[in-house]
Amino acid sequence: MTEISTALGMLDIPDLLYGISKGAEQLIDVSESTWISLAKSVLDEKSIHIASMAFKNGRAFLESSEGLRGRTPVRISWKGPTNTPGQDLIPADLVVDYVYLVSCKYLSKNIMNGSPSHVFEQQLSNRPTKKTSDWYQKVALVELERLYECFSHELRGEINLPSKLSMLSSENKKELKKLKLKKWPGESSALYLEFAQAVSENTVKLWQKSLPKLVDQERLLWRMLRMADVTYFLLGAKSVSSPLRLRVATPWEWRKNFELKAFEIFSKQSGQPRVEWVAVVNDLGKKMSINLTGHVEIRWSHGKFCGSPEAKIYLDSPIDGIPGYYPLNYDTEQSSHHMQESGVENNPIMSTLRSSNQGIFEI
DNA sequence: TTAGAGAAGGCCGCGCGCTC
DNA sequence: GAGCGCGCGGCCTTCTCTAA
Numbered sequence: 280m281t282e283i284s285t286a287l288g289m290l291d292i293p294d295l296l297y298g299i300s301k302g303a304e305q306l307i308d309v310s311e312s313t314w315i316s317l318a319k320s321v322l323d324e325k326s327i328h329i330a331s332m333a334f335k336n337g338r339a340f341l342e343s344s345e346g347l348r349g350r351t352p353v354r355i356s357w358k359g360p361t362n363t364p365g366q367d368l369i370p371a372d373l374v375v376d377y378v379y380l381v382s383c384k385y386l387s388k389n390i391m392n393g394s395p396s397h398v399f400e401q402q403l404s405n406r407p408t409k410k411t412s413d414w415y416q417k418v419a420l421v422e423l424e425r426l427y428e429c430f431s432h433e434l435r436g437e438i439n440l441p442s443k444l445s446m447l448s449s450e451n452k453k454e455l456k457k458l459k460l461k462k463w464p465g466e467s468s469a470l471y472l473e474f475a476q477a478v479s480e481n482t483v484k485l486w487q488k489s490l491p492k493l494v495d496q497e498r499l500l501w502r503m504l505r506m507a508d509v510t511y512f513l514l515g516a517k518s519v520s521s522p523l524r525l526r527v528a529t530p531w532e533w534r535k536n537f538e539l540k541a542f543e544i545f546s547k548q549s550g551q552p553r554v555e556w557v558a559v560v561n562d563l564g565k566k567m568s569i570n571l572t573g574h575v576e577i578r579w580s581h582g583k584f585c586g587s588p589e590a591k592i593y594l595d596s597p598i599d600g601i602p603g604y605y606p607l608n609y610d611t612e613q614s615s616h617h618m619q620e621s622g623v624e625n626n627p628i629m630s631t632l633r634s635s636n637q638g639i640f641e642i
Numbered sequence: 643t644t645a646g647a648g649a650a651g652g653c654c655g656c657g658c659g660c661t662c
Numbered sequence: 663g664a665g666c667g668c669g670c671g672g673c674c675t676t677c678t679c680t681a682a
Contacts, residue, residue: 576667
């Protein structure tokens with residue numbers, strides 16, 4: 280919804296609902312079913328608010344001096360729900376006129392997910408090379424086995440699990456998933472905290488070892504900040520009322536303006552395995568120091584003891600204060616002229632939709 | 643030995659529900 | 663209301679099994 284609404288904002292159409300109801304031939308790879316789904320989704324009050332913000336973001340990009348400079352695009356390609364083969368170097372959701380790459384990010388602090396080995400051993404290299412393994416077994420096997428033994432013991436009577444982790448079969452895992460356990464049963468909850476601490480501390484040691492020099496740390500920081508060989512644009516929202524319109528610089532441009540002074544990694548006692556990172560960056564132009572903070576969660580993505588864990592990278596510092604993320608400049612007067620009709624609350628199509636509760640295409 | 647099919651693992655991002 | 667913990671859906675890649 281946000282991605283297509285952003286794209287519609289870049290086109291020469293009077294407002295969001297007009298765009299959704301009529302479609303847009305400039306938008307490539309958007310199926311009819313997607314248009315219908317979009318039309319239905321904006322019936323919701325909260326959704327229309329976010330979609331409207333996305334549309335305004337698209338307008339701002341159209342008018343901005345770094346972006347389209349008022350030139351309506353001929354072709355906008357939407358990546359849609361399909362995954363790129365291999366790894367995405369740039370998280371672009373829209374490609375405008377084969378040139379401008381636009382990433383849409385709304386209400387999320389999550390930068391990327393990867394395998395722990397890719398993050399902590401291979402420094403997020405362009406494509407993971409090593410065969411990944413179960414990170415938990417690598418860094419805290421003893422604690423993991425102890426946790427599992429207690430866990431299976433606590434669940435006896437509810438589910439028949441083998442006593443040893445190494446004997447856990449796919450069938451056992453399927454049964455385990457069906458239980459949908461929200462909390463750790465009985466005494467296993469205390470063991471989970473010990474396990475989490477062991478994973479965090481041992482991960483910190485391995486991560487530090489893989490980043491011996493400042494230049495290695497700098498490269499990792501660029502990758503965590505999703506900086507790539509070409510500049511791209513980040514359009515989205517920090518919160519439901521604060522839009523986000525940024526240009527993400529390349530490492531080359533970053534080096535001209537900033538300097539990494541230190542990169543610290545440390546563990547933090549938390550409800551799940553977690554590693555904190557802090558980057559101290561010098562702004563060479565403003566002659567000031569900037570502290571960037573973030574963390575990585577190491578967690579099962581498909582339930583307790585089911586599959587290998589993943590590493591979720593988060594940015595804790597405000598995204599619009601990141602060195603190398605520049606706000607878009609655009610003519611607010613011209614943009615507001617374009618947006619004069621985007622007040623969806625008073626739009627007659629929206630009123631009809633709400634009263635009829637039907638899809639726009641039927642109307 | 644090879645090709646095809648299905649299963650499993652890995653990656654990516656979203657969102658729910660609980661807690662503070 | 664925001665943050666945290668974690669489960670889910672969906673897609674791609676890799677592995678494994680089976681039949682020709």
